[in-house]
Amino acid sequence: MAKKHRLTTVQRKEQRRKEEDYIEDLEKRISEFDPKHNNAVYFKDLPISKNTLKGLNEAAFIKMTDIQRDSIVTSLQGHDVFGTAKTGSGKTLAFLVPVLEKLYREKWTEFDGLGALIISPTRELAMQIYEVLVKIGTHTQFSAGLVIGGKDVKFELERISKINILIGTPGRILQHMDQAVGLNTSNLQTFVLDEADRCLDMGFKKTLDAIISNLPPDRQTLLFSATQSQSISDLARLSLTDHKKIGTVDTAEEEAATPETLQQSYIVTDLSDKLDVLFSFIKSHLKTKMIVFLSSSKQVHFVYETFRKMQPGISLLHLHGRQKQRARTETLDKFFRAQQVCLFATDVVARGIDFPAVDWVVQVDCPEDVDTYIHRVGRSARYGKKGRSLIILTPQEQEAFLKRLSAKKIEPSKLTIKQSKKKSIKPQLQSLLFKDPELKYLGQKAFISYIKSVYIQKDKEVFKFDELPTEEFAKSLGLPGAPKIKLRGMASIEHAKKLKNTPRSLLSLANANEDGEVEAKKDKQVRTKYDKMFERKNQTVLSEHYLNITKTQAQEDEDEDFMMVKRKDHELKEEDLPQLTVPSSRRAQKRALSKKASLSSKGNATKMVFDDDGEAHPVYELEGEEEFHKLGDAEKQKQEFLEKEAEIMAERDTADKVIQKEKKQEKKRKRLEAMRREMEAAYAEEFSGQEDEEPVAYLGTGNLSDDMEDYSSEDEDGHKTKKSKTVDYRFNKSEKRIPTDEDVIEIQEPETLEDLESLTARLIES
Numbered sequence: 200m201a202k203k204h205r206l207t208t209v210q211r212k213e214q215r216r217k218e219e220d221y222i223e224d225l226e227k228r229i230s231e232f233d234p235k236h237n238n239a240v241y242f243k244d245l246p247i248s249k250n251t252l253k254g255l256n257e258a259a260f261i262k263m264t265d266i267q268r269d270s271i272v273t274s275l276q277g278h279d280v281f282g283t284a285k286t287g288s289g290k291t292l293a294f295l296v297p298v299l300e301k302l303y304r305e306k307w308t309e310f311d312g313l314g315a316l317i318i319s320p321t322r323e324l325a326m327q328i329y330e331v332l333v334k335i336g337t338h339t340q341f342s343a344g345l346v347i348g349g350k351d352v353k354f355e356l357e358r359i360s361k362i363n364i365l366i367g368t369p370g371r372i373l374q375h376m377d378q379a380v381g382l383n384t385s386n387l388q389t390f391v392l393d394e395a396d397r398c399l400d401m402g403f404k405k406t407l408d409a410i411i412s413n414l415p416p417d418r419q420t421l422l423f424s425a426t427q428s429q430s431i432s433d434l435a436r437l438s439l440t441d442h443k444k445i446g447t448v449d450t451a452e453e454e455a456a457t458p459e460t461l462q463q464s465y466i467v468t469d470l471s472d473k474l475d476v477l478f479s480f481i482k483s484h485l486k487t488k489m490i491v492f493l494s495s496s497k498q499v500h501f502v503y504e505t506f507r508k509m510q511p512g513i514s515l516l517h518l519h520g521r522q523k524q525r526a527r528t529e530t531l532d533k534f535f536r537a538q539q540v541c542l543f544a545t546d547v548v549a550r551g552i553d554f555p556a557v558d559w560v561v562q563v564d565c566p567e568d569v570d571t572y573i574h575r576v577g578r579s580a581r582y583g584k585k586g587r588s589l590i591i592l593t594p595q596e597q598e599a600f601l602k603r604l605s606a607k608k609i610e611p612s613k614l615t616i617k618q619s620k621k622k623s624i625k626p627q628l629q630s631l632l633f634k635d636p637e638l639k640y641l642g643q644k645a646f647i648s649y650i651k652s653v654y655i656q657k658d659k660e661v662f663k664f665d666e667l668p669t670e671e672f673a674k675s676l677g678l679p680g681a682p683k684i685k686l687r688g689m690a691s692i693e694h695a696k697k698l699k700n701t702p703r704s705l706l707s708l709a710n711a712n713e714d715g716e717v718e719a720k721k722d723k724q725v726r727t728k729y730d731k732m733f734e735r736k737n738q739t740v741l742s743e744h745y746l747n748i749t750k751t752q753a754q755e756d757e758d759e760d761f762m763m764v765k766r767k768d769h770e771l772k773e774e775d776l777p778q779l780t781v782p783s784s785r786r787a788q789k790r791a792l793s794k795k796a797s798l799s800s801k802g803n804a805t806k807m808v809f810d811d812d813g814e815a816h817p818v819y820e821l822e823g824e825e826e827f828h829k830l831g832d833a834e835k836q837k838q839e840f841l842e843k844e845a846e847i848m849a850e851r852d853t854a855d856k857v858i859q860k861e862k863k864q865e866k867k868r869k870r871l872e873a874m875r876r877e878m879e880a881a882y883a884e885e886f887s888g889q890e891d892e893e894p895v896a897y898l899g900t901g902n903l904s905d906d907m908e909d910y911s912s913e914d915e916d917g918h919k920t921k922k923s924k925t926v927d928y929r930f931n932k933s934e935k936r937i938p939t940d941e942d943v944i945e946i947q948e949p950e951t952l953e954d955l956e957s958l959t960a961r962l963i964e965s
């Protein structure tokens with residue numbers, strides 16, 4: 200391998216001087232660039248470095264979008280950016296390019312530590328940002344890292360100190376700030392918050408507050424989202440100074456928040472018919488790629504499992520936040536590569552994920568607000584491509600939600616369902632849930648999760664909890680009745696939301712007292728994980744009706760019972776009980792314990808069999824004489840019985856012969872295999888002293904007996920020949936063995952006693 204050419208000191212100084220001149224010229228171009236009169240169309244028209252431009256060209260990013268043209272130069276000039284743009288408009292590049300350029304102009308190295316921090320609300324979006332960064336930053340010298348939940352924390356802790364650009368979710372980044380010794384944010388240059396409105400949502404506020412408190416105040420902050428909160432308190436809390444608004448509220452109000460190439464429509468149907476409409480829609484769109492959004496992970500799991508058993512004719516996938524990280528990553532990869540597939544998902548993939556060529560976005564459950572609707576439909580019609588969306592509304596949701604869409608300049612068209620194309624799947628669901636108790640349990644959980652999701656919604660004009668047809672909805676899921684639901688107060692729901700995204704380590708620290716011990720609840724004792732495990736009621740068959748079968752106590756309400764035997768405690772009178780007295784004499788005790796003495800007095804037990812009517816009969820019961828004569832002549836019955844038994848015996852003999860033949864072949868194969876192993880061992884022992892020869896593995900012909908007779912070898916010239924394992928014998932008058940080349944008897948080497956006897960006979964005859 201040729202040695203790498205090393206630069207001399209003079210050459211390195213010259214190269215460094217050229218680099219400094221290039222950066223100085225780049226700074227001058229950036230300061231002279233006027234964002235108000237920006238006519239740039241391509242990335243090459245911007246004042247960015249050649250390494251970043253080369254990475255963009257190789258990743259096929261040539262032409263800029265509106266948000267990229269307006270925000271990149273503003274970010275390069277050092278301003279804080281507060282950006283709003285439609286879904287699919289390229290917001291990821293709008294902050295990744297300034298991040299790379301900022302570190303390049305600051306001459307950042309691995310010894311300078313963390314230079315940029317990028318936060319996204321979901322793991323999938325963080326993975327996508329990391330992949331795009333790797334593509335466009337391939338010609339730079341910066342190190343990048345991805346930290347998300349579900350990965351190995353120890354592996355990340357060992358390497359996080361060498362990372363220049365860190366991408367992750369809020370919970371995992373805060374965890375590393377508390378635990379990682381090498382993570383130093385005092386020199387941070389740029390802080391990016393992607394999907395800022397979701398990050399500021401309930402559950403992330405305290406986490407972001409803790410992260411921002413560890414960041415230096417003189418950093419640059421970039422905020423991007425398709426829909427953004429305009430409250431001054433949020434901006435002040437994020438320490439935005441000298442910020443520029445890109446894609447302002449006025450512009451957003453003049454135009455629709457969804458892409459123009461997106462064809463939007465809606466269907467009005469009852470809650471109990473939603474799954475029928477969804478299944479019929481999937482059956483009529485088998486050659487498309489679609490995403491189906493539901494409100495909870497339990498609904499996604501139930502619909503996926505039931506539809507998978509009914510086989511609509513298209514590949515089905517499911518994705519929700521309760522899955523393991525590996526399963527979520529594999530599902531995303533399959534959906535990216537597939538062309539005809541249906542993905543059931545929650546809002547975990549509703550924001551920022553760039554799925555290629557999505558034809559349909561179907562919203563089975565109404566989103567909580569218009570912003571969520573915009574993010575969902577934004578998975579289709581990205582970067583100017585065409586797409587379609589469909590939302591299924593109930594009559595209670597129709598008027599209020601369409602009014603809110605109209606306020607955002609969104610006017611979906613109404614579709615009607617052809618009754619010929621509509622198919623009811625309620626009988627199939629009932630059959631599936633009756634046969635599979637686990638599916639029944641999933642259906643119960645899906646019902647409860649949907650009812651609770653409607654209950655906790657803030658917009659009561661759209662989500663009318665009191666008007667929900669619970670019984671009809673339960674039957675549409677295949678359930679025999681509506682399960683019982685315990686609804687908590689709003690205070691406990693808000694508390695659960697706050698704790699949802701809080702790391703467990705922080706929770707344990709928050710609940711610890713001054714002595715370092717976790718405080719137990721006042722009304723309850725401390726329970727271990729084993730106590731919780733044994734308190735579960737649904738470990739095997741997860742169904743409330745199944746548990747009712749095993750109950751022994753009577754319930755007051757008879758209508759709620761399901762195949763339950765009710766028992767009552769009867770009063771026992773001593774005079775009605777038999778007298779159980781112990782034998783007084785030893786002879787009586789011996790007779791009572793002796794089985795032989797017991798049989799002599801009571802008789803031997805008779806084994807009985809039961810017929811189809813439940814009547815008992817002896818095992819060997821004699822047939823009556825009248826019934827015997829009804830069947831015909833005795834000789835004829837005898838002949839028929841013998842012929843029938845002969846046929847049975849012939850069939851069994853044939854089967855026994857086949858089994859015996861197989862046993863013989865197996866025995867022979869084992870014997871030949873043992874002989875082969877012995878020969879190989881002897882051959883290896885014979886040539887073990889030859890160190891110059893390399894070990895050779897010989898492949899057999901498939902026939903064990905042929906393999907033992909022949910093996911390949913090489914002559915003096917190196918040509919492979921076939922060598923027979925033969926031995927030449929000739930005896931002189933003194934009966935000494937002398938091998939010669941003339942009049943030689945060629946025989947196989949004796950391996951068994953029979954071969955040795957045969958050899959002796961042949962030698963005597965010769």
